[in-house]
Amino acid sequence: MVTARELDLLEQSFTGRGEAFFHVSGAGHEGSAVLNSHLVKEDRLHCHYRDKALMLARGISAEMFFLALFNKDASHSRGRQMNAHMSAPELNILSLVGPVGNSALQAVGVAEVLKHHAEKPIVLCSLGDGMTQQGEVLEGIAHAVRRELPVLFLVQDNSFAISTVTTGKTFYSRPDGRVDKFYGVPITRVDGRHPADAYDAFGTVVGRVRTDRQPQIIVFDVDRLNNHTNADDQRMYRTADEILRVQQSGDPLIHLKKDLVEHGVSESELDRKTDEIRAELAAAAKRAQRSRDPEPTFTAMKPLPERLVSRDSEYRGISPGAETNGDKSLTMIEAIREVLDARMAKDERVTLFGEDLEDPKGDVFGVTRGLTVKYPGRVRNSPLAEATIVGVSVGEALAGNRPVAFLQFADFLPIAYNQIFAELGSMFWRTDGGWQAPVIVMITCGGYRPGLGPFHASSLEAIAAHTPGVDVFMPSTAPDAAGLLNAAFESERPTLFFYPKNCLNDRANATSADVGKQLVPIGIARTIRSGDDLTFVAWGNTVSICLKAADALGDAGVASDVIDLRSLVPWDVEKVLESVHRTGRLVVVHEDSHTDGHGAEVIATIAERSPVAIQCRRVTRADTYVPCNFANQLEVLPSFKRTLETAVELLGGTVRWKLPLAAEAGVYNIEAIGSSPSDESVTVLQWFAKPGDTLTSGDLVAELEADKASFEMKSPVSGSVTDTLVEEGEMVKVGTPILRVETGETSDEQNLKPVTKEDSGTPILDGLDAFRLTDSRNAPESRRGAGGQVGIAGIASARGSRVVSNEEICQMCPQWTPDDIFKKTGILSRTWVAPGETALTLAVDACRKLFDKTGLALEDVDAIICSTGTPIFTTPAMATLIQHRLANGKSELMAQAYDISAACSGYLYALQIAYDYLQSQSDHRVLVVTTEVLSPKLNTDDPGTFPIFSDAATASLVVGETRIDGASLTVHRPVLSAMGEDGSSLCVPIGEDEFVSMDGPKVFQEAVKHMIAMLQKACVVAETTVDELDLIVPHQANQRIINAIRQRIKASKDRMYSNIEDHGNTSSNTIPLCLEQLVETRTTGDRIGLTAFGGGFTFAGGVLKVR
Structure with a gap:
């Protein structure tokens, strides 16, 4: 106690001389030091900032106090904390913090972990009388009572909260007098002015807490003998007589000295000891003052291991549609639950704490359902108190647990923000890693759901992102949720994990069942689409x-590039910067409010770091709250309409909207439905109703196909069919009007149906041709120094000699009927190789036919390019094998020869290579060969692939400017692109016993979208438009895909070429097979558009002109 007083005096001296800047006196509070005699090593202490004597008694050195005073590098916080806020992990003294009272919730959290330890440790929570009125102190005491926790709340009552008198204004000292209990906890009063008397009183209460494992409260009456701090002057609010009186009567050192003298200790011995202490303190202060100053640190975060920041570490599971050993895919809610389950099974320190988490409710959204039964006592319902949820979790983490806290809605995050900002975020930083709080806070967030409005539909991620020391995640898919949650556990860093309630049950973004292995590196964004x-x-x-x-x-x-940040703190600056450097245009879309939203941070950072000028826009929620009226909510939050209009405006175009068909009086629009709530799109397989039919409610109108099943759709009304709004084979979104029925009724009930989704209509984009032609990236190739025209001088083909009908397919694949196959594919027959035929024999046959047509031979060819996904060897290349066969032993016939692999886009990929080659060698001839034999790779148990693919080869002679007169078609340079995937959507494997696999719905969507886009890009190169094309030849993948493309670009049937009916899908052969058939039938000057899509994914487009 004398050491504490003398230390105080030295601190006062240093601050008075300007050598230190802040001092908090403990004078009058020294009596708490006697408590240490009743504590054991395993006890945890949350001390009061005036507890210098107690902390010295516990073992903190006087020199550490001076190091803290001078904010030195060797101090417990490396100069980051104010000097009164001590910490000593090695002594189990927890870190003090500026927002006084925060310690109460941490203390009870620590006690949760220690309650059943064999050593029977207790937790001290030392408080000032002023801070007892903090709501979080009252919550802490209430929680200790609810959970029966061994916490000693020591209230050091000096009657002042700085200048405010506290007598009659606390839970233990009310206007009507003192009370003996609070929340049922006994209140023991101890006189801190007489340390000798306090010793026994402390011992009794500590023993009770240790034995009963129940909370106790001590009110420790003391006098504050000095100013609150060096920045305070108590003479402003205390009289001179009062100050003198308490210094004479309330000084514990005066009473202690008197007791010691009465017990036989001489005053001279006490004076000598005091002189020794002064000398030791002076030396310690000198060493501390002359020690090294700290270097500034610019992060509050614990460093991450390489595995958690490496892009190579990412594993998002097996994509839906791929082989998953029969395991079902998991939605986001299921993936989160499974990760929690796996972590709880692996680590008994993992606990869950939040409102309504226990079974049978298992969280209001069901995230924790079933975990209570599996892990008794480790999934706990919290009170309706968000500060308690986070504060207690911080305490548990400080005691070694791995708590996961749940905030039911992001709107309630501000209630817990004090614990997040002052404790969770700062703990590692302010203790230099001495104490860590790796709490994961799970936060349900966001709008876009009818029935939710203000205080149940906010996101608030900008507040979180503005908080130092915490990682902030917001996934949009199940694999990202699983991967980021695993990363949060492995990082051992505080994490605010926002998960949008609108994404929880989205089966379109599900993941495989192996969530325990899934990992998303922290701070790494995901490019979903490239452009x-x-x-x-x-x-x-x-x-x-x-x-x-x-x-x-x-x-x-x-x-467009579409980048999902996933991780907001830290966020992937480099990925966004690379993309924007390439595109020059950035649109950031988020549902948090506009002003100071995270989008402003993204745009500001990119603008600062981009070496080139960029154009930027934001689409955000307005600076208001989220309304419950769902139509209004869709206006206030970012919408598809507003996002598209913003992007088009940035590109210099405009958008017109073709409004959805209105429900006229007496007319009912039947909308597409799914087979389950998770379905987003369906395909119309067959109409059973046609214009003019009379329907009765319940009549069958169509057969639809969703991603998992085909099903029958029935009419919800009676009436007469007026229009079918989509064609068979077309895929539409659930909710799209597909059939109009005239009911003859005048009811306006449809108009009373509330809005449940955004339905802005169909966008019609204008003015983008100007963007394309002025953008250097999209400038026509003819403007880039072209070296002359390129043409196709002949095409020939060879097909497998075995003709296989649908009837024969059905004998091998009985799941379908011949009609089923035709409806779903448009194919009646296909050709497969017969014994003795291979991809090589077909290719050689096609080349010989071409030579016969053109009167040429191998020696007239300067290069051979072979596109194939089914080579017979890896080496030699198919092109060299073809060259060898065609040479007939003439070894002197030399020409470059090589293969390319671009799946169904291969012909156009090869054509671009030939085009570029002929720009510099205009007198040369290039032999472009395509050859694919897929039938041996087909699985009779897979009706989605077995009836589709066919075997064929083609050979095209491509010539340059010098020989263009012999060409029948002029070639504009094809455009190519790709969007890499892992093979789960479409795969032709190498192994002999492996089969072609395909995710049909995924391929359909990507094919239609990208084939249209590539056709449009090819038209830009050819300086024309899609509408001006005389004929369009798409890759013959499936008639439904061809129909969908035709419908979307609004082309007539005679402008869309198809021969799939008797050819099947021959992969890279389909376009040249079509060209071989049609070229002699076209008129000079006709422009033919080509577009393709292949596994990988690869995309290509081109334009030919008939000569």
């Missing part, structure tokens, strides 16, 4: 909006 014209950046709910806007732009020939 060079525009960059969208989004997170959470707005990612799907950006994808939809990118789709609409893609239909108009604009290719």
